[in-house]
Amino acid sequence: MTKQWQTVCKVEDVTPGTGVCALIAGKQVAIFRTLKEKKLFALDNFDPFGKANVLSRGIQGSIGDDLVVASPLYKQHFVLSTGKCLEEDVTIPVYHVREVDGVVEVAA
Amino acid sequence: MSKQRIVVVGNGMVGHKFIDNLVTSEHASRYQVITFSEEPRLAYDRVQLSKYFAGSTAEDLALTTESYYQDKGVNYVLSDKVVDLDFDNKEVVTASGRREAYDQLVLATGSFPFVPPIAGNDQPHCLVYRTIEDLEAITASAQQSKVGVVVGGGLLGLEAANALKQAGLETHVVEFAPRLMAVQLDEGGGKLLRSNIEALGVRVHTQKATTAIVAGEQYRYRMNFSDGSHLETDMILFSAGIRPQDELARKCGIDLGERGGVVVDNHCQTSVKNVYAIGECALWDGRIYGLVAPGYEMAKVALSHITGGDQQFTGADMSTKLKLLGVDVASVGDAHGNTPGCKSYTYSNDVDEVYKRIIVSADNTRLLGAVLVGDADGYGILQQLCVNKMDLPDDPNALILPSIDASGAMMGLDSLPDTAQICSCMDVSKGAICCAVQNGSQTMAEIKAETLASTSCGGCTALVKQVLDAELTNLGVEVKNDICEHFAYSRQQLSDIVRVTKVRSFEVLLDSHGKGHGCEICKPTVGSILASFWNDYILEDAHIGLQDSNDIFLGNLQKDGTYSVVPRVAAGEITPDKLIVLGEVAKQFHLYTKVTGGQRIDLFGAQLNDLPHIWRILVDAGFETGHAYGKSVRTVKSCVGSTWCRYGVDDSVGLAIEIEDRYKGLRSPHKLKFAVSGCTRECAEAQSKDVGIIATEKGWNLYVCGNGGMRPRHADLFATGLDKKTLIKYVDRFLMFYVRTADRLQRTSVWLENLEGGLEYLRKVVIEDSLSIGVELEAEMAHNISNYQCEWKTTIENPERLKRFSHFINTDTRDSNLAYVVERNQIRPANEQERIAVVEVIEPLMA
Numbered sequence: 001m002t003k004q005w006q007t008v009c010k011v012e013d014v015t016p017g018t019g020v021c022a023l024i025a026g027k028q029v030a031i032f033r034t035l036k037e038k039k040l041f042a043l044d045n046f047d048p049f050g051k052a053n054v055l056s057r058g059i060q061g062s063i064g065d066d067l068v069v070a071s072p073l074y075k076q077h078f079v080l081s082t083g084k085c086l087e088e089d090v091t092i093p094v095y096h097v098r099e100v101d102g103v104v105e106v107a108a
Numbered sequence: 109m110s111k112q113r114i115v116v117v118g119n120g121m122v123g124h125k126f127i128d129n130l131v132t133s134e135h136a137s138r139y140q141v142i143t144f145s146e147e148p149r150l151a152y153d154r155v156q157l158s159k160y161f162a163g164s165t166a167e168d169l170a171l172t173t174e175s176y177y178q179d180k181g182v183n184y185v186l187s188d189k190v191v192d193l194d195f196d197n198k199e200v201v202t203a204s205g206r207r208e209a210y211d212q213l214v215l216a217t218g219s220f221p222f223v224p225p226i227a228g229n230d231q232p233h234c235l236v237y238r239t240i241e242d243l244e245a246i247t248a249s250a251q252q253s254k255v256g257v258v259v260g261g262g263l264l265g266l267e268a269a270n271a272l273k274q275a276g277l278e279t280h281v282v283e284f285a286p287r288l289m290a291v292q293l294d295e296g297g298g299k300l301l302r303s304n305i306e307a308l309g310v311r312v313h314t315q316k317a318t319t320a321i322v323a324g325e326q327y328r329y330r331m332n333f334s335d336g337s338h339l340e341t342d343m344i345l346f347s348a349g350i351r352p353q354d355e356l357a358r359k360c361g362i363d364l365g366e367r368g369g370v371v372v373d374n375h376c377q378t379s380v381k382n383v384y385a386i387g388e389c390a391l392w393d394g395r396i397y398g399l400v401a402p403g404y405e406m407a408k409v410a411l412s413h414i415t416g417g418d419q420q421f422t423g424a425d426m427s428t429k430l431k432l433l434g435v436d437v438a439s440v441g442d443a444h445g446n447t448p449g450c451k452s453y454t455y456s457n458d459v460d461e462v463y464k465r466i467i468v469s470a471d472n473t474r475l476l477g478a479v480l481v482g483d484a485d486g487y488g489i490l491q492q493l494c495v496n497k498m499d500l501p502d503d504p505n506a507l508i509l510p511s512i513d514a515s516g517a518m519m520g521l522d523s524l525p526d527t528a529q530i531c532s533c534m535d536v537s538k539g540a541i542c543c544a545v546q547n548g549s550q551t552m553a554e555i556k557a558e559t560l561a562s563t564s565c566g567g568c569t570a571l572v573k574q575v576l577d578a579e580l581t582n583l584g585v586e587v588k589n590d591i592c593e594h595f596a597y598s599r600q601q602l603s604d605i606v607r608v609t610k611v612r613s614f615e616v617l618l619d620s621h622g623k624g625h626g627c628e629i630c631k632p633t634v635g636s637i638l639a640s641f642w643n644d645y646i647l648e649d650a651h652i653g654l655q656d657s658n659d660i661f662l663g664n665l666q667k668d669g670t671y672s673v674v675p676r677v678a679a680g681e682i683t684p685d686k687l688i689v690l691g692e693v694a695k696q697f698h699l700y701t702k703v704t705g706g707q708r709i710d711l712f713g714a715q716l717n718d719l720p721h722i723w724r725i726l727v728d729a730g731f732e733t734g735h736a737y738g739k740s741v742r743t744v745k746s747c748v749g750s751t752w753c754r755y756g757v758d759d760s761v762g763l764a765i766e767i768e769d770r771y772k773g774l775r776s777p778h779k780l781k782f783a784v785s786g787c788t789r790e791c792a793e794a795q796s797k798d799v800g801i802i803a804t805e806k807g808w809n810l811y812v813c814g815n816g817g818m819r820p821r822h823a824d825l826f827a828t829g830l831d832k833k834t835l836i837k838y839v840d841r842f843l844m845f846y847v848r849t850a851d852r853l854q855r856t857s858v859w860l861e862n863l864e865g866g867l868e869y870l871r872k873v874v875i876e877d878s879l880s881i882g883v884e885l886e887a888e889m890a891h892n893i894s895n896y897q898c899e900w901k902t903t904i905e906n907p908e909r910l911k912r913f914s915h916f917i918n919t920d921t922r923d924s925n926l927a928y929v930v931e932r933n934q935i936r937p938a939n940e941q942e943r944i945a946v947v948e949v950i951e952p953l954m955a
Contacts (some may be wrong), residue, residue, distance in 0.1 A: 015653065016653065018653045020917040021915060021916055022917050022918045024918075031917075035614075035615060035653055050667065050669075052668050053925050057660070057661070058628070059632070059653070059654075059656065061594070061624070061626040061630075062624040062625035062626070063593070064593075068627075072656065072657035072665055075628060
C-alpha cells in the first residue's frame with residue numbers, strides 16, 4: 001500500500017537548524033530542516049534510549065560526513081537520512097518528506 | 109633458585125612505597141613479598157587525611173588496591189598485627205598466631221599519636237587523629253558535640269582543627285608553646301598564622317598546659333589549665349606530636365634510641381642482621397623524620413641495600429608547604445635562623461596578612477631558610493635555592509618583596525640544574541619532568557601519571573606546571589584544546605574571536621572559522637558566547653538551533669520529555685501570596701512540587717503546550733524566570749541574617765537579593781551558584797558555592813570557586829572585610845573574567861585549578877587589576893545587567909514565539925506516551941511495569 005502524502009505545515013514554520021514534531025497517521029514524526037542547505041528530513045520522534053518522544057527537540061549537526069540529530073536526553077546521534085544511531089546498533093524509522101509550494105508534506 | 113622472602117611489617121605510606129618500588133623494579137622476579145597491617149585496609153594517604161571531612165572517602169584516599177597487589181603477586185594480611193619476631197628461625201608471629209618466614213624483614217610500623225599524660229585523657233570523647241578509623245570516631249563524636257578542642261597547635265593539630273571546623277563545631281586549639289607551629293615557624297610567622305586562623309573563627313589558646321579533664325558544667329568536659337583557667341568542650345582531639353611505633357622492636361631487643369625509635373644506619377639497617385626499619389619508626393642520626401618524603405627516601409635506600417645497591421640515607425630536607433585552614437604556610441631549611449652568624453630579611457604586611465622571612469648565610473651568598481605565611485608562592489624557588497645551595501640573587505630582597513615576580517624574571521627555571529628535586533614527596537627531578545614532556549606529556553594530568561610528581565602533598569604543583577610549560581615552550585609545542593571536530597579552537601579562543609570580530613551568528617562563525625555543520629557541543633557553546641557578549645534574546649531565529657532543548661523551551665527537560673518550571677525566588681524570600689500562586693498553578697496543571705536545594709520551588713511534569721499558560725499566570729503574579737534550565741546564574745542562597753537571627757551580623761537576605769537581581773540571567777560556561785551567610789555559623793553554606801559571601805564584624809568575606817555536586821570543592825577565601833561596593837566590584841570582575849576565560853562546561857572550581865598561578869593570580873587580576881582589564885570587565889558586566897530581560901516575559905508577549913510551545917505542529921493533541929502514577933499524593937512518571945497497566949494521561953483543568 002502506498003502511503004499518502006500528508007500536509008504538515010508551512011516550510012517557514014520549521015526554522016532552519018531546528019525540528020518540529022507532527023502527528024501523521026497516529027505516528028509521531030520528527031521533521032528537521034538543515035541550517036545550511038535548508039534540506040528536510042523526517043525520522044521517528046521516539047528516542048529508543050530515553051523512551052520518550054523528544055527527538056524533534058534535539059540539536060542538529062554533522063559527525064564526519066553524516067548529518068545528524070543528537071537526542072536531547074542522552075545525546076546519542078541519529079543519522080538524518082537513515083535513522084541509524086552512531087553509538088549503538090539501533091536504527092529508527094525514517095519517513096518520506098518533501099516541500100511542495102512552500103508546504104511540508106510527509107508520507108508515513 | 110628460589111625466591112627470597114621479604115616481610116614488610118606495616119602497610120602505611122612508607123611500607124607501601126617500599127613494596128611498590130620493589131614490584132615495579134627490575135628485581136621484582138627475585139623476591140616474594142608479604143605485608144601485614146593491623147589496620148583493616150591497605151595503605152592510604154595520611155597526608156590528605158583532612159580531605160575525608162571535605163567529602164573524600166576511604167577509597168579516594170587509598171594509595172593502592174587489593175587487585176593491584178594481587179596482580180603484582182604481593183601477599184597481604186590485614187587486621188592482623190605482627191606481635192613477635194623469632195630471629196633464630198627468621199619468622200614473624202602475628203596476633204592471630206600466624207607464623208611467616210622471612211629472608212629480609214622491613215619494619216615500617218610508623219608512629220602513633222602522643223597523648224599527653226593528663227588525668228581524664230581516656231574518656232569516650234577524647235580522641236586522636238591518625239587513621240581512617242580515628243576519623244570515623246571523630247565524625248561520630250562531632251555529631252553529638254557543639255564544641256571541640258584540639259590539643260596541639262602544630263601542623264597536624266591545625267589539620268585536626270580544620271576537621272572539627274568542617275564538622276561544624278566551635279573549634280579551639282590549645283597549645284603548650286607560645287605560638288602555633290613552633291617547629292616550623294618563627295615568632296612573626298606564628299603570630300600572623302594565629303591571627304589568620306582566629307579570623308576564621310578558630311579560637312587559639314597558647315601557653316596552656318592541661319592538668320586535668322573533668323566533667324563540664326555547660327559542655328561535656330572541662331579542661332583545667334596549670335594557670336588556673338579552664339575551657340569547656342564536648343570533645344577533645346589530641347594532636348600533640350607523634351612517637352615512633354617501636355613496640356615490636358623493643359620487645360624483640362632491637363636497638364632503640366634513648367627516647368624511642370629503631371636505630372638505623374645509612375642503609376636503614378637495624379642492629380639485627382637482615383632487619384631494616386624505614387619511615388617514622390626509624391631513628392637516623394638521633395632524628396625521627398615525621399614527613400613522608402624522607403620516609404620514601406628510606407624506602408628506596410633499604411630496597412637498594414637488599415637488592416645489592418649502594419644508596420645511602422644522609423638526612424632529608426624538612427621543608428614543608430601546606431594550606432592550613434585556608435592559610436598558606438611554608439617553612440624551608442633553617443627557618444629559625446639557628447645557623448651561627450646568619451642574617452635575615454623580613455617582609456611583613458598586616459593589610460594583606462602576609463609574612464615572609466628569609467635566612468641567609470653570614471656572607472649573604474646562600475639561602476639557609478625561609479618562613480612564609482599568607483603567601484607561599486615563592487616556596488618552590490626558595491626551597492630549590494636552599495637545597496641546591498645556589499647563589500643568591502644580587503638583591504635578596506627580591507625573593508620576598510611582592511612587587512617583583514620572584515618565580516620568573518629574577519631566577520629563571522633554566523638556571524635550575526636537571527638534578528634539582530621538584531617534587532620531594534615522590535622524588536621527581538626537573539630532568540625527569542622535562543624528559544616526560546619530551547616523551548609526549550603535555551598536561552599536568554599526564555605529567556602526574558607519568559612521573560608521579562605532585563601526586564602526594566601537592567605543594568609543588570605550581571613549580572611542576574612552570575617546568576612543564578617552560579619545557580613545552582622550549583620544544584615549540586602548541587597545546588591543542590579544540591572543542592569539537594568543527595572548530596579547531598578552545599572555548600576561550602572562540603570567545604576572543606567573537607569579541608574581536610563582532611560575529612553575531614553561528615553560521616557566519618562556522619563559515620569563517622569552522623567546518624562541517626556543527627554539533628551539540630559547539631552550537632550551545634557558541635550560543636552561550638553570543639549570549640554573554642551580545643545578550644540578544646536567545647530565542648531569536650538565528651540562535652534557536654544552537655540551543656539545548658532546555659534553552660529553547662525555557663525549562664528543564666525531564667526523562668519523559670516534559671519540563672520543570674522554576675521561577676526565580678531571589679534569596680529564597682517569598683511572600684505568602686506568591687507562595688499561594690505557585691501552589692495554585694501546581695494544582696491546576698497537575699505538577700509535582702518539590703523545594704530545591706537553592707531555596708526555590710520546582711514544579712515538574714509541565715507539557716510543552718502548558719508552559720506558556722503556566723508562565724502567563726506566574727509572570728502576572730510578578731514572577732520571573734529562574735534560569736534553572738541554563739548555564740547561567742542560578743540562585744543566591746541565604747540564611748535569614750541579622751534582621752531576624754539572634755546571631756546575625758549583617759543583612760544576608762538583603763545582600764543576597766541585591767546580588768541575585770544584579771547577576772540574574774548572566775550566561776556562563778557552566779551554572780553558577782551563590783550564597784550569603786549572615787555570620788560565620790554559615791547556615792547558607794556559602795563555602796560550597798562558586799561565589800560565597802559571609803558577614804563578619806569587619807565586613808564581608810568573599811569566597812570563590814567552591815561547589816557541591818559530583819566532585820565537591822571547598823571555596824577559597826578570596827578577600828576579607830570588604831564593604832559592599834568593593835565586594836560587588838570584585839564579584840563583577842571575577843564573574844566576567846571567568847565567563848571570558850573558562851572552557852565549555854568548566855565550573856569555577858576546575859577553572860581555578862587550571863588557571864596558571866591559581867588563586868594568587870586570580871587575586872592579582874581581580875583585586876590588583878594586574879592585567880588592567882578591571883574597568884573593561886566591569887563595563888561588560890554593566891552592559892549585561894542593562895540588557896537583562898526575563899525570557900519568559902518576552903516569550904509570552906510574542907505570539908510567533910508561542911507557536912513552538914506545542915508538542916505537535918499540526919494538531920493541539922498532547923503526547924499520548926506520557927503516563928503517570930500517584931505516589932505520596934503527587935504524580936510521578938510511570939515506570940516500564942506500571943505502563944503495562946494503562947495509566948490515564950492527566951489533562952490540565954484549564955480555567
